[in-house]
Amino acid sequence: MKRIAIDMDDTIADFTSKHLRVYNEVFNESLTVEDLNGKKLWHARPHKAKEILDLLADPEFFRDLEVIEGSQEIIALLNEQYEVYIATAAMDIPHSFSAKYEWLRENFPFLSEQRFVFCGNKTIVNADYLIDDSPRHFVRFPGQGILFTAHHNLDQTGYPRFNSWEEAKEYFF
Amino acid sequence: MKRIAIDMDDTIADFTSKHLRVYNEVFNESLTVEDLNGKKLWHARPHKAKEILDLLADPEFFRDLEVIEGSQEIIALLNEQYEVYIATAAMDIPHSFSAKYEWLRENFPFLSEQRFVFCGNKTIVNADYLIDDSPRHFVRFPGQGILFTAHHNLDQTGYPRFNSWEEAKEYFF
Numbered sequence: 001m002k003r004i005a006i007d008m009d010d011t012i013a014d015f016t017s018k019h020l021r022v023y024n025e026v027f028n029e030s031l032t033v034e035d036l037n038g039k040k041l042w043h044a045r046p047h048k049a050k051e052i053l054d055l056l057a058d059p060e061f062f063r064d065l066e067v068i069e070g071s072q073e074i075i076a077l078l079n080e081q082y083e084v085y086i087a088t089a090a091m092d093i094p095h096s097f098s099a100k101y102e103w104l105r106e107n108f109p110f111l112s113e114q115r116f117v118f119c120g121n122k123t124i125v126n127a128d129y130l131i132d133d134s135p136r137h138f139v140r141f142p143g144q145g146i147l148f149t150a151h152h153n154l155d156q157t158g159y160p161r162f163n164s165w166e167e168a169k170e171y172f173f
Numbered sequence: 174m175k176r177i178a179i180d181m182d183d184t185i186a187d188f189t190s191k192h193l194r195v196y197n198e199v200f201n202e203s204l205t206v207e208d209l210n211g212k213k214l215w216h217a218r219p220h221k222a223k224e225i226l227d228l229l230a231d232p233e234f235f236r237d238l239e240v241i242e243g244s245q246e247i248i249a250l251l252n253e254q255y256e257v258y259i260a261t262a263a264m265d266i267p268h269s270f271s272a273k274y275e276w277l278r279e280n281f282p283f284l285s286e287q288r289f290v291f292c293g294n295k296t297i298v299n300a301d302y303l304i305d306d307s308p309r310h311f312v313r314f315p316g317q318g319i320l321f322t323a324h325h326n327l328d329q330t331g332y333p334r335f336n337s338w339e340e341a342k343e344y345f346f
Contacts, residue, residue, distance in 0.1 A: 005297070085297055091286040097270035113264040114293030121287040124178075124258055126299035126315060142299060 001083050004172070005117070005127035005143075006075065007134070008088040008100065010150040012108075013065040016041070022055050033151045040152050056093050063099035067107050070165030076110055078172055084111060085127060089137070091120035131168065135159060146171070174256050177345070178290070178300035178316075179248065180307070181261040181273065183323040185281075186238040189214070195228050206324045213325050229266050236272035240280050243338030249283055251345055257284060258300060262310070264293035304341065308332060319344075 009015035016033060019041055024030055027048070035044070042049040055061070078084050086104060090097055097118060104116060117125060122132070123140035130137060131146045135156050138145030146168075147153055147161045162168045182188035189206060192214055197203055200221070208217070215222040228234065251257050259277060263270055270291060277289060290298060295305070296313035303310060304319045308329050311318030319341075320326055320334045335341045 003297075087297075090291070091274075091289050094271065094274045094286070097274070097291070098267065101264075101267045101270070112293065113267070115297075116264050116293055117297055118263070118270070118291040120285065120289060124176075124260075124288075124290055124299050126297050 001081075002129070003083040003085060003127040004078060004129045004131065005085045005087040005122075005125045007130070007132035007137070007148070008086060008104075009062075009065075010068075010133040010152075011131060011148040012068050012071040012075070012086075013062070013103065014068055015062075015065060016151065018061070018065050019052075019055065022061075023052060026051075026055065036151055038152055038154055057095060059095045060099055062093075062096045063103055065103065068165065072107065074165040074169045075108065077169065079110060082172065083115070085115045085117055085125070086111065087117040087119060087122055087125045087127075087130070089120060089122065089134075090118035131162065174254075175302070176256040176258060176300040177251060177302045177304065178258045178260040178295075178298045180303070180305035180310070180321070181259060181277075182235075182238075183241075183306040183325075184304060184321040185241050185244040185248070185259075186235070186276065187241055188235075188238060189324065191234070191238050192225075192228065195234075196225060199224075199228065209324055211325055211327055230268060232268045233272055235266075235269045236276055238276065241338070245280065247338040247342045248281065250342065252283060255345065256288070258288045258290055258298070259284065260290040260292060260295055260298045260300075260303070262293060262295065262307075263291035304335065 020031055023041060042052040075084060088100060090100055122137040128143045129146060130141050130143060131148050133148045133150040133153055135147055138159060145159050147156055147159045149161055149163045193204055215225040248257060261273060263273055295310040301316045302319060303314050303316060304321050306321045306323040306326055308320055311332060318332050320329055320332045322334055322336045
């Protein structure tokens with residue numbers, strides 16, 4: 001049975017929308033994803049990069065992210081014919097561990113927690129496919145990297161791309 | 174550069190000694206590792222298995238485990254000529270994430286947190302070697318499993334074995 005590893009933030013969990021919302025509340029702005037011009041928030045506002053990253057230090061930040069449209073239904077289907085693992089670069093924000101775990105248990109209850117991988121460098125992940133919004137994880141990944149479209153990766157080429165979870169269904173079935 | 178994945182509990186962190194000590198305090202006994210007859214504590218006292226596993230629910234349980242003799246020095250040497258990753262089955266005890274992370278940062282400060290993997294099933298770990306006290310993790314591991322001797326695995330055969338970290342040094346250099 002082939003194995004698919006799937007990232008969390010901006011792949012199944014809508015990280016950017018919450019980060020923007022909290023940023024706007026704290027700094028009294030009304031930035032939208034279009035205003036980011038394809039950059040991550042901390043690159044779009046470099047003079048506030050530290051404060052922007054500090055917003056993630058709240059241990060509950062990752063607990064209530066919205067689920068990316070279609071991910072639950074399609075991953076439930078994939079899970080019947082593939083070994084689905086969730087692989088998230090959680091070591092960048094170690095206080096997020098519990099919130100990420102609880103989020104996965106709540107929103108993807110059909111996945112065993114034995115299939116969760118909280119890691120740093122994803123070259124350690126032994127899978128046939130990795131679906132991720134960050135192409136940096138594909139560089140030494142031994143399988144096939146597939147980019148999940150996010151505002152910050154629209155210019156990336158060189159990898160297959162899913163613009164939606166519907167496209168993942170078409171690719172794997 | 175070849176990659177070595179290394180388990181935590183009873184491989185670099187002395188889990189069993191603390192579990193026995195807390196058990197003895199709570200149940201007013203004086204069990205030693207010899208009394209376990211090669212079994213894990215919850216198998217040696219099956220009528221108290223639930224209470225024994227509940228001792229691990231303390232989020233700080235894993236924070237102050239003793240370091241297994243020689244592991245720091247030898248892993249520091251290995252880290253110069255191999256890519257060393259730490260791979261722990263943390264999903265069995267999700268409340269242990271933060272304590273395990275902090276323990277690693279304190280006791281193995283020379284390892285990048287990008288090399289930490291908190292997982293369930295270790296078949297997801299892409300490495301050339303896995304040093305672990307639990308042979309169950311070797312079953313579908315794609316590389317070479319190497320058993321680290323613990324009281325509960327003395328009867329296991331079929332894998333190379335390290336009785337100490339000194340033996341790991343001899344094997345890899």
